[in-house]
Every structure is written in C-alpha cells, then in structure tokens.
Amino acid sequence: MRSSVLRLPAKGTLVIGTDLQGNLRDFEQLHRRFTALGSDAHLVLTGDLVHGPDEETVKQWPDFLGTPYRDESPALIDALVEAQRAAPGRVHCLMGNHDHSHLGGPVTQKFHDDEPATLEAALGEEGTARWRALAAGFPLVAIAPCGVVMSHAAPGLELDTPEQLEGVPWDAYRGDSIEVFIRRPILGPLLWARSAKDEVVASFLRVLGGTVAVFGHDVVREGFVRDGAQQVCVSTSFGLLDEDKVFVQVELAGRYADAAALREGEELRKLY
Numbered sequence: 001m002r003s004s005v006l007r008l009p010a011k012g013t014l015v016i017g018t019d020l021q022g023n024l025r026d027f028e029q030l031h032r033r034f035t036a037l038g039s040d041a042h043l044v045l046t047g048d049l050v051h052g053p054d055e056e057t058v059k060q061w062p063d064f065l066g067t068p069y070r071d072e073s074p075a076l077i078d079a080l081v082e083a084q085r086a087a088p089g090r091v092h093c094l095m096g097n098h099d100h101s102h103l104g105g106p107v108t109q110k111f112h113d114d115e116p117a118t119l120e121a122a123l124g125e126e127g128t129a130r131w132r133a134l135a136a137g138f139p140l141v142a143i144a145p146c147g148v149v150m151s152h153a154a155p156g157l158e159l160d161t162p163e164q165l166e167g168v169p170w171d172a173y174r175g176d177s178i179e180v181f182i183r184r185p186i187l188g189p190l191l192w193a194r195s196a197k198d199e200v201v202a203s204f205l206r207v208l209g210g211t212v213a214v215f216g217h218d219v220v221r222e223g224f225v226r227d228g229a230q231q232v233c234v235s236t237s238f239g240l241l242d243e244d245k246v247f248v249q250v251e252l253a254g255r256y257a258d259a260a261a262l263r264e265g266e267e268l269r270k271l272y
C-alpha cells in the first residue's frame with residue numbers, strides 16, 4: 001500500500017530539488033550533489049519531473065524560460081528509476097501537477113495542448129504503463145524530523161490529522177478544469193496552489209509536526225523566496241538561468257525553526 005506521507009529519518013543530509021520538467025542535466029547535477037553526501041543522504045524532488053519545452057520553443061527560446069534546454073522527460077524518468085535502484089529508500093519524488101496529469105489530474109498545457117498525451121506517445125505503451133505505475137507511488141508530502149515539510153505547491157490546506165492525506169484517489173477528477181480542481185480538498189491546493197495563507201500553513205505544519213514548508217511549482221527568478229515566517233518557495237530548475245538555480249540542503253538531525261533558518265548560501269545553495 002502506498003503512503004502519501006513520506007517520513008524521513010533523523011540522520012544524514014537531505015537534498016531537496018524542485019520542478020525539473022524534463023531537464024536531465026539539472027537532475028544529474030542535483031544527483032551529484034546528493035551522492036557526494038554519502039550513504040545516509042536523502043534526495044527529495046518535489047514533483048513536476050516531466051513536461052519540458054516543445055521543439056518550437058527550443059528554436060525560438062524566450063528569455064523568461066531561463067537557460068535553454070531540451071525536454072528529456074523519458075530519459076529523466078529512467079534516471080530517477082536508476083537513482084532509486086542505486087540508493088534504495090533514499091531517492092524520492094513527490095507528486096506534482098504535471099505528473100498527476102498522467103493519472104487523471106487536469107491536463108497540463110504549458111508547451112502542448114495535451115502534455116500527458118504528448119509524453120505518453122513518446123514513451124510508448126509499455127513506457128507509459130511503467131511511468132504511470134511509478135508516478136502513482138509518489139507521496140504527496142515528505143516530512144523531515146528537522147522540521148522541513150515538503151510538498152509540490154504551497155500547502156494551503158486545512159488539515160486535522162496526517163491520515164487525511166492517505167488514500168486520496170488520483171483519478172477521481174477527470175474532466176475538472178484547473179479552476180475547479182484547485183478547490184478540491186487535499187490534492188487541489190497541494191498540487192496547484194501558488195501561495196497559501198500564513199495561518200493555514202502554520203496549522204498544516206503543526207498537524208504534521210513540522211516548522212517550515214518547502215515547495216516549488218511557481219517560478220522564482222531569484223531561486224527562492226520566503227513567504228511569511230514558515231514558507232520557502234524554491235526554484236531548482238524550470239524557468240531559471242543556471243546561475244540562479246537553487247536547491248535546499250539540510251541536516252536531518254538538525255532543527256530548523258522557521259523559514260529564516262534556511263539561510264542563503266548555507267541551506268539554500270546554488271545548483272551550479
């Protein structure tokens with residue numbers, strides 16, 4: 001039975017990266033950072049593993065998309081599987097809205113009219129089945145005993161118990177527009193919200209035993225932004241220039257009391 005809540009141990013170093021969207025080179029760089037930290041390090045990707053730029057965009061690359069890259073989603077899926085095989089139980093990917101579109105979530109349309117259909121055509125029948133099975137096992141939230149709680153989007157979610165995150169079906173929303181889906185309980189805000197009220201996040205963190213929420217989903221040109229006392233939105237890859245890309249590195253045995261405890265150059269590090 002899959003669990004939607006991933007609980008990390010209180011030992012080793014945790015590396016967190018956001019929104020790769022088919023950028024294999026950025027994954028490899030992040031993975032090198034992770035492997036350099038030894039055999040009790042953990043790597044958490046906060047979702048949106050797949051769906052990069054189409055060929056037309058690659059040819060006429062707009063500045064706002066940062067450093068040019070090609071969509072290598074199929075190879076990136078393989079690279080994640082290989083990284084998980086090489087470090088059992090230490091490499092994780094959370095569910096993002098782009099990943100969820102392959103399981104019945106709203107169809108994403110950043111670079112194609114139907115991004116899941118486009119990727120599935122490239123993956124073929126068997127590759128699609130493998131990818132869907134992999135993605136269906138992605139947790140919604142990761143909790144580290146050091147206080148850091150990870151999700152794909154801003155966790156603007158009223159939660160009474162952690163158990164409410166369990167057993168949420170992936171495919172019960174076919175045909176939902178994004179506007180409708182984002183108001184669905186649990187998945188809507190966790191996969192799509194670009195911002196969340198301080199008091200809602202404070203209560204979400206309290207229920208999960210955490211102190212600071214780390215997520216991506218939105219593009220932050222500067223690499224990260226603190227929102228209120230307990231939220232940090234991080235951009236590791238998508239939409240950024242290489243020199244601005246940021247990942248998070250924290251000690252799992254440490255304690256991070258709030259967003260300010262994640263310091264630029266220390267816990268918030270440049271990818272390149």
Ligand SMILES: [Mn+2]
Nearest residue numbers: 048096097217
């Ligand atoms: Mn997203």
